[in-house]
Amino acid sequence: MTASVETTLRSGVEVRLEDLRRxxxxxxxxxxxxxxMAPGELVCLLGPSGCGKTTALxxxxxxxxxxxxxVLIGGEDVTNVPANKREIGMVFxxxxxxxxxxxxxxxxxxxxxxxxxxxxRRKRAGDMLELVGLSAHVHKYASQLSGGQQQRVxxxxxxxxxxxxxxxxxxxxxxxxxxxxxxxxxxxxxQLEVGTTTLFVTHDQEExxxxxxxxxxxxxxxxxxxxxxxxxxxxxxxxFVAEFVGLTNRLPGVVKGGEVEVRGTRxxxxxxxxxxxxxxxxxxxxxxxxxxxxDMLPGPLIGTVIATVFLGATSRVTVDLGDITVLAQLPTSDxxxxxxxxxxxLSLRKDPVLLARDETAPTEA
Amino acid sequence: xxxxxxxxxxxxxxxxxxxxxxxxxxxPTVIIIAGAFASEGGLTLSNFANLSxxxxxxxxxxxxxxxxxxxxxxxxLGALLTYAIATGNPRGIFRRVLTSACGVLAQFGGVTxxxxxxxxxxxxxxxxxxLSQHHLDYYGSGVWLYDLRGLELVYLYFQIPLMVLIFxxxxxxxxxxxxxxxxxxxxxxWTYWRHVAGPLLAPAFLGSTLLLFANSLSAYATAAxxxxxxxxxxxxxxxxxxxxxxxxHEPGFAKAQAVVLIVIVAIVSGLYAVLxxxxxxxxx
Numbered sequence: 001m002t003a004s005v006e007t008t009l010r011s012g013v014e015v016r017l018e019d020l021r022r023x024x025x026x027x028x029x030x031x032x033x034x035x036x037m038a039p040g041e042l043v044c045l046l047g048p049s050g051c052g053k054t055t056a057l058x059x060x061x062x063x064x065x066x067x068x069x070x071v072l073i074g075g076e077d078v079t080n081v082p083a084n085k086r087e088i089g090m091v092f093x094x095x096x097x098x099x100x101x102x103x104x105x106x107x108x109x110x111x112x113x114x115x116x117x118x119x120x121r122r123k124r125a126g127d128m129l130e131l132v133g134l135s136a137h138v139h140k141y142a143s144q145l146s147g148g149q150q151q152r153v154x155x156x157x158x159x160x161x162x163x164x165x166x167x168x169x170x171x172x173x174x175x176x177x178x179x180x181x182x183x184x185x186x187x188x189x190x191q192l193e194v195g196t197t198t199l200f201v202t203h204d205q206e207e208x209x210x211x212x213x214x215x216x217x218x219x220x221x222x223x224x225x226x227x228x229x230x231x232x233x234x235x236x237x238x239x240f241v242a243e244f245v246g247l248t249n250r251l252p253g254v255v256k257g258g259e260v261e262v263r264g265t266r267x268x269x270x271x272x273x274x275x276x277x278x279x280x281x282x283x284x285x286x287x288x289x290x291x292x293x294x295d296m297l298p299g300p301l302i303g304t305v306i307a308t309v310f311l312g313a314t315s316r317v318t319v320d321l322g323d324i325t326v327l328a329q330l331p332t333s334d335x336x337x338x339x340x341x342x343x344x345x346l347s348l349r350k351d352p353v354l355l356a357r358d359e360t361a362p363t364e365a
Numbered sequence: 366x367x368x369x370x371x372x373x374x375x376x377x378x379x380x381x382x383x384x385x386x387x388x389x390x391x392x393p394t395v396i397i398i399a400g401a402f403a404s405e406g407g408l409t410l411s412n413f414a415n416l417s418x419x420x421x422x423x424x425x426x427x428x429x430x431x432x433x434x435x436x437x438x439x440x441x442l443g444a445l446l447t448y449a450i451a452t453g454n455p456r457g458i459f460r461r462v463l464t465s466a467c468g469v470l471a472q473f474g475g476v477t478x479x480x481x482x483x484x485x486x487x488x489x490x491x492x493x494x495x496l497s498q499h500h501l502d503y504y505g506s507g508v509w510l511y512d513l514r515g516l517e518l519v520y521l522y523f524q525i526p527l528m529v530l531i532f533x534x535x536x537x538x539x540x541x542x543x544x545x546x547x548x549x550x551x552x553x554x555w556t557y558w559r560h561v562a563g564p565l566l567a568p569a570f571l572g573s574t575l576l577l578f579a580n581s582l583s584a585y586a587t588a589a590x591x592x593x594x595x596x597x598x599x600x601x602x603x604x605x606x607x608x609x610x611x612x613x614h615e616p617g618f619a620k621a622q623a624v625v626l627i628v629i630v631a632i633v634s635g636l637y638a639v640l641x642x643x644x645x646x647x648x649x
Contacts, residue, residue, distance in 0.1 A: 063545050083548040090549040096542040100564050109560070110550035154546075161550060 012197030013074035020069035031221035047218030089158030412621035443528025467526035475586035535569030
């Protein structure tokens with residue numbers, strides 16, 4: 001689900017992270033990270049473990065101090081403001097509900113700290129639990145709720161204080177796949193409804209692409225590419241992004257004259273000024289098509305199907321070309337006949353490709 | 366077995382434990398209770414009537430005070446030490462050394478412990494001799510090491526490490542996310558302890574304090590080694606009733622006193638179980 005924020009009432013504020021730096025005992029966690037989030041926007045920071053995404057979120061929350069840079073919320077510099085004064089709602093990875101409080105008490109707790117009266121607290125806590133679909137569980141303790149229900153309560157608790165910013169630190173990672181997908185959509189629905197500017201941290205690319213207005217792909221303490229999910233997927237700015245987001249075939253080729261020749265097929269380059277020589281072309285499985293009819297004389301693009309994986313509307317076919325294997329993603333109706341052992345002829349769609357040897361592509365803002 | 370329910374054999378693994386409990390807990394308890402009601406001619410309540418003797422009432426009160434003071438002192442000091450351990454590096458040498466030391470010291474009692482204190486701070490110790498020569502006579506108003514005040518100090522020596530051992534799992538169960546969640550909701554350190562960590566740890570703290578109370582109440586060897594005149598606490602009175610050399614050999618009366626100890630410990634253990642169950646539900 002990538003519903004447009006423009007269709008909702010925006011009550012959020014702008015959030016800016018400027019040149020944030022953080023080191024832990026000599027190891028750089030954040031290396032000058034900058035990010036501007038529009039009011040009401042949901043931005044996902046996506047990256048592998050240790051890339052700095054959680055550090056960025058914790059600096060925004062005020063749970064850690066930056067070595068350098070600034071944090072601005074609604075135009076106000078909060079870099080040196082303690083966490084409990086930043087008006088931020090946060091949902092943690094797991095197990096953050098107070099176990100000695102019921103769901104209702106958990107949600108009401110933040111309002112109690114903000115001096116909201118008991119009657120108003122109960123009403124708003126009830127409303128928030130209804131918003132996340134847990135009206136029937138208000139008197140249950142955390143240990144009596146499933147993992148997904150606990151995270152819904154945590155979301156309600158974070159939103160109950162009407163925060164300026166909502167932070168979600170891998171809130172779905174401890175849940176099973178079905179619950180994860182359902183709660184992901186639920187979080188997005190609620191976020192659109194309340195319009196709070198939201199930063200969502202995850203290492204799950206599917207989650208990030210499904211939920212975010214914009215995705216920031218992080219590597220080594222920096223955002224390598226920031227853009228809408230479709231752009232991140234279809235026009236990755238760097239080889240890291242291309243390989244981290246979605247599946248990618250790494251096909252050996254030779255660069256010459258602004259193109260790369262891969263097994264007899266010349267493909268345009270994202271960056272035509274790449275120097276000539278051997279290189280690895282990064283080709284999406286969707287850019288590979290297969291044909292099982294016609295001439296199957298031995299050639300660089302003739303191979304044998306070794307596996308077909310049903311994914312629903314599409315199927316992923318693995319083809320052995322002798323020296324390498326190539327993944328192709330096809331409509332399931334086209335892949336139905338491609339059982340293991342079928343001889344096929346590959347063709348590569350002439351989309352611009354990135355080269356794995358090139359690590360210096362610019363960041364899209 | 367047609368038509369019947371199949372017998373579960375799951376309990377077989379617990380047989381050694383159940384045998385142990387039966388032999389070393391239930392059987393002695395039954396013997397004590399039965400003996401407390403027995404006399405040469407049959408059943409009697411006279412052993413319980415004798416509990417109203419003034420020196421016995423005084424011993425019961427002293428035992429309860431001694432246990433309460435050392436339980437409270439051990440619990441507070443032990444909790445502070447536990448917090449220091451729990452907030453340190455979980456794999457650090459500080460934690461490993463302290464928890465190992467607590468495991469040993471919690472079991473360190475009896476004659477050895479009494480002698481250690483006599484040698485370290487007793488009236489013949491080098492420390493006392495040196496300090497008394499420099500106008501710091503801590504026995505100026507009497508040698509308190511050999512009365513209840515001395516017992517309180519000596520008992521703390523094993524009560525504090527015992528508190529660390531039984532309270533540390535509860536403190537370890539407190540998750541850092543709870544503090545961060547409190548902060549993100551607008552609370553500070555006081556709020557966190559007042560509304561989150563405090564209520565979460567309170568049952569475990571109280572439960573541990575009850576265990577310390579029971580531990581102190583039933584301690585005998587240390588007191589016997591340190592106090593050789595009279596019997597200011599109940600375990601020593603029980604000993605006197607059994608081993609008196611002045612013709613007051615009253616085994617039935619000793620058993621009646623032991624029943625008093627059993628009742629107090631049973632109440633304390635019951636309260637501990639209730640508190641533990643509550644904590645376990647929260648921290649699971």
